[in-house]
Amino acid sequence: MPLIVTGSIGIDSVHTPTGTAEDVLGGSCVYFAAAASFFGPVRVVGAVGDDFPDHFLEVFQHFKIGLNGLERRMGSKTFRWRGKYHENMNIRETLEVDLNVLGEAQPPVPDEYRDSRYVFLANTHPAAQLELLDNFPDRALAAADTMDLWIETERPTLLELLKRVDGLVLNDAEALMLTERTNLVRAAEAILQMGPRFVVIKKGEHGAMLWHTHGQVVLPAFPARDVIDPTGAGDSFAGGMMGYLAATGDLSLAGLGRSLAYGTMTASFNIEAFSLDRLKQVSRGDLDTRLTEYAAMLDIGESIEAASGSVV
């Protein structure tokens, strides 16, 4: 079923302990859409400026991302972010941010996209997210991301949004901040009281958990040997998850579990290179191969009787 994502498209400069990437393609919308594209077609709504390089469009084409919702706004500049990761890749510092076109009016949603059934509102001002949501009257599932800035400064609007989406996807620190709790289980429970039917709490290298009134999913991250650039990990996680859900329509708990596992896979590949470089080399088959490896790592045995040969 048609999946659409609204969010940022940016030009990033990233410094990590292993290297630097200058002026590369980034933005929540882009990472999400690339990851979701492994499961089926994906549409984006976003704006860039007249400085947006033509060769970035080839990346969209590579992932077969629908471009009718991409507005190239003359006289405006593309969103830019410069960040730095420390030795511990969990800590990131924003060195420079220029909102540019993100600070202007939102791009319109093309009429032919109004039939989108799966909607992901990537992180932006919650008022903008609310406005976008109204463009999709036939939606089967809408989920949103958010960030600390909006939790602090736009809480009433964010709470309004939470009453209108099916799912919220956010990181652990944001979940604690939003709910003023110190425990993630209690935070997840409190978020369900705010409206969404499920919440996904992303814990970076420590995995993710999904809380739903009917059950929970708790998964570790895929153990990474080489983390080159964590930028976009959360967005490619959400993309893999929503891409799987949109492609299968499987909203059972097992389906949600599998969607989180696929999100874990797309994120695990994404962090192996700067920008979209690793995802560009990957196929759906690669995701499935790694998923098989991952499932084996989660195998806690069916019963004592299932015991087989010794490896120790």
Next chain:
Amino acid sequence: MPLIVTGSIGIDSVHTPTGTAEDVLGGSCVYFAAAASFFGPVRVVGAVGDDFPDHFLEVFQHFKIGLNGLERRMGSKTFRWRGKYHENMNIRETLEVDLNVLGEAQPPVPDEYRDSRYVFLANTHPAAQLELLDNFPDRALAAADTMDLWIETERPTLLELLKRVDGLVLNDAEALMLTERTNLVRAAEAILQMGPRFVVIKKGEHGAMLWHTHGQVVLPAFPARDVIDPTGAGDSFAGGMMGYLAATGDLSLAGLGRSLAYGTMTASFNIEAFSLDRLKQVSRGDLDTRLTEYAAMLDIGESIEAASGSVV
């Protein structure tokens, strides 16, 4: 098959954001043995002083822990530890530590314990661990724990120990320190090069991973709503794990996975109260019930075809 643990038996005083426990039973050996006792008989070798309260022995009896290796040394004092946990229960501060009897000669291993097949050397000086190991010529599996102090000050002896044990159990910070790596996968690989056939890296609230040349297990922690006192979480994890392995003799990868899952369960109960208070209320049936709940949280679905009714 007979399981034995050597390590500390202590009198703890613990301060957490939710309360304080003064002069309660603690020590790595005690938490380990209590957790292991759910799966079968467990023997301990350890020493206490003449200040060790009689009523603590009732706790050993409750868990049916063999006491022939418990030496009550007249004229000596029991190991004491006073610690404090901060709002984030991951951070702990040692306020006071008195080695007392732990700083004296080790208690002897009773002759009738020399046939122990499963051996766990809880954290102590690696020279003492090496000496203890020689008491168990028929061992099928020996694993050891260690800590930052020995990694810093007794590295050559610790490396000697690692050549002689089958498994090492330690926490994430210790694994990075031991191997001088910044990535846990690389640290685990480096530890396997040091001798053990498997290494278990404990990540506290973020779960645990087992690395073996033949495969890996990566599990999240059981999501805890109420953490009252994390003291002994790592030891009760190791106890559940080794207790399961000793009881089943299942050293397949699936068996190791299930042993980690049981360790996750015993640790998850242990942190729900001070000292051994919660484990005292728990039965093997409670562990199995929670394991079923936990396994459901790890369910990532067998295939798209397995999809069932929608919950979202």
